Amino acid sequence: MRIAVDALGGDRAPREIVAGALAAAVRLPRDEVFLVGDPTLVEPEVDPDGPPNLSLREAGGPVGMGEEPASALRARPDASVAVAAEMVREGEADALFSAGNTGATVAAALLRVGRLQGCRRPAIATVLPLTSPVLLLDAGATVMCRPQDLLNFAILGGVFARRYFDLEGEARVGLINVGEEPGKGNDLSREAHYLLSESPGVRFVGNVEGREIGSGVADVLVTDGFTGNVVLKTAEGVAREILAMLRSAMAGGPISKLAAGILRPRLRGVRDRVDPENYGGSFLLGVRGSVVIGHGNSGARGVENALVGLSRTGAGLAQTLEAALAAAHAAAGNAP
């Protein structure tokens, strides 16, 4: 797989991005990694004795975190994320990674890489790191969805999760809702429930309540981008809060400190299991290439994990997703 990395996107770019890309290139000797960005900024961070499958691709500067994405991309067509997207469009790369301005990455992907046929709107797919990891989409690309969008997300998410989690059979898809019964929910979730249950291309396991999202009842959870974004951030916020409460609860008194010291490695294990850096990024599904959106504060470890996970999904993902959409729409008798 050939991966174009926006070397200048992210709060800790270029240093941490370059370090993560280097570590990934070492772990993925059969893949090719391109560091895309202004050479005067990127080159000083690159080890000249780095692996042979890591190379530089000249571009301009980054799109800043606070910039309005569309106008920034119009004003600076050589921005690092835009050039990385261009490489995917031109077939020089299979995938694009950026930890920069999320809106700019989504806009560059939509404008330069383009949408899959049969997919009105893209979705951000992200792994919730709970007891049973589960792929949540949409985590925020399309805040207002139609029922058909949720069906598309189910098809894309199902195919993707099977590769990403290396599942034996079809991925089990659940719909986030406020109750288990089919009649529960708002107009969108009720209509989506019907579409999903009627679609032969989806292994639909029914409605899933917030309480069950990490319980292993589904491999994929679909919802609109508003709800998905709120679910993701609530889960992250609550996890962080409880770990902080535990830390401060164990802080007082010499005996407690000793006991906490003994348990620290085990507690660290829990913290690491729920750490978003384990996955390092989210996937933008519905575009004609693999696009990974890293956390804004990605460190080298997050970048490395994101690129390794990306490599697992393989080149040609977009074609497979497009074929799955076409098959599902044909089976449902819909025009794509």
Add this chain to the structure above:
Amino acid sequence: MRIAVDALGGDRAPREIVAGALAAAVRLPRDEVFLVGDPTLVEPEVDPDGPPNLSLREAGGPVGMGEEPASALRARPDASVAVAAEMVREGEADALFSAGNTGATVAAALLRVGRLQGCRRPAIATVLPLTSPVLLLDAGATVMCRPQDLLNFAILGGVFARRYFDLEGEARVGLINVGEEPGKGNDLSREAHYLLSESPGVRFVGNVEGREIGSGVADVLVTDGFTGNVVLKTAEGVAREILAMLRSAMAGGPISKLAAGILRPRLRGVRDRVDPENYGGSFLLGVRGSVVIGHGNSGARGVENALVGLSRTGAGLAQTLEAALAAAHAAAGNAP
């Protein structure tokens, strides 16, 4: 305050409900607690030497957890929750508590107690037990909301939170959304943001993302009943999962077990802080009386805490809420 308790509602009724009501009556000597239900079921649980402010009110049996609320209430107008609601309607009680079928409690409240003037739809207000407890509404009464509903929830929640949390000044109200900027979100959240920021009756602190819900930036969080229900259940589910991960991480090896034993009281403190039983119930706001919906599996401690919290909000809550709605609508130049 006079509180009508549905003695037969809940998985552990009547025993745990009666025990909790008794404990609350002892703690609240100036309040009056009525146990409402079929005497053949309730009486055997009641201590004949109980406090003088606890008495029995005859009614029929419960509405079962699996029953369709409206038809159950039509078929059995003497159901315990219906009689408790009737007591509020007739002015014999100020408040109603039920840990039974939530739909039946909401239906009984809407049909028998009635809505506040100026409030199209009610909301379920619930406390999220995080580092900074925050009142979330709507947690599921109205899954499809209009922007004006969210403004009403902000007014109701603001007045309620000030009493419930015993705040010095006006409660700070946030809007759950996918970004901090005013233009973020779906149609509902964008329009609600505008209404809230224009309303002089609301101390609006802007959009709040899922990550910040427990961080103390707001005393009240408003959203539609679909999103609120998903947020509540996600928060509960993630909290439970992380505590379970910690328990199993600390289980192995004799030294770890010893250390875990030393820390157990402190860890229990964290578990207790995020335990929903601390609050014991949610409030149905927007009806002409105080209505508390207990958890289905409420034990005596949850019932006791719910009744003590209810007592803190005082009699006359409904009138105060109605006046606040009228004032806010008048200030905004709206007809109520």
